[in-house]
Amino acid sequence: MPSTLAGLVLFVALLVPGYAYQRRRARAVPEREHTAFTETLSVVFVSVIVDWVVLAAFAFLAHFLPRATLDPARLLDDPNRYTADHFLAVVLWSAAFLAVAALLGHALAARPPHRPGRRLGEAQQSAWWLAFHEHPDATVHIGCILHDGSYVAGILHSYSRASAEHGDRDLTLRGEITYRTARGRVAAALPNVNLVVLSARDIAVLTVTYVRPQPVAAE
Incomplete structure (x- = not known):
């Protein structure tokens, strides 16, 4: 578990996609009895997958549009100093990352189109x-x-x-x-x-x- 406030905030933010998925899924399918362990695994699994997908998209943008995005190398090398020097950019890109990840997690929970006569999991x-x-x-x-x-x-x-x-x-x-x-x-x-x-x-x-x-x- 995170030992600092910043680590805790980052930890919670990275789980937002799984939470968005779980909330929409709960409205789209019949209510079922799940253990807390099962629900936690679902949130963590979806969050990890979605975060990696969005991170890969960010890396793609950073490679082809280096001036329009953050510098991943400098950010990882000295995050405190880079954040202090580019505070607004870091905040905006972090918010964009979180929003895209949450929307993607929400979209993954969408029910497939209904087909007459289809009875999956009756x-x-x-x-x-x-x-x-x-x-x-x-x-x-x-x-x-x-x-x-x-x-x-x-x-x-x-x-x-x-x-x-x-x-x-x-x-x-x-x-x-x-x-x-x-x-x-x-x-x-x-x-x-x-x-x-x-x-x-x-x-x-x-x-x-x-x-x-x-x-x-x-x-």
């Missing part, structure tokens, strides 16, 4: 994840028949990404919320209600309808 994906991500470009309308026989419907707002199927998961619906009692025959919009939270343990049947935006006709 065992680690919940039924909710598979159903709600079938058509990523569509608005997802949800209808829920509850165990007591009542019915609730609305537009999908959010849901638990846990891969384990259990009753503690929640999903929220937004927009015009329609509701029908257990003994009712017609569902009606609930006045002054724009969001509703449903627990998975209360849902008996869940229906999904995909509504794609209509193309705008050319004038």
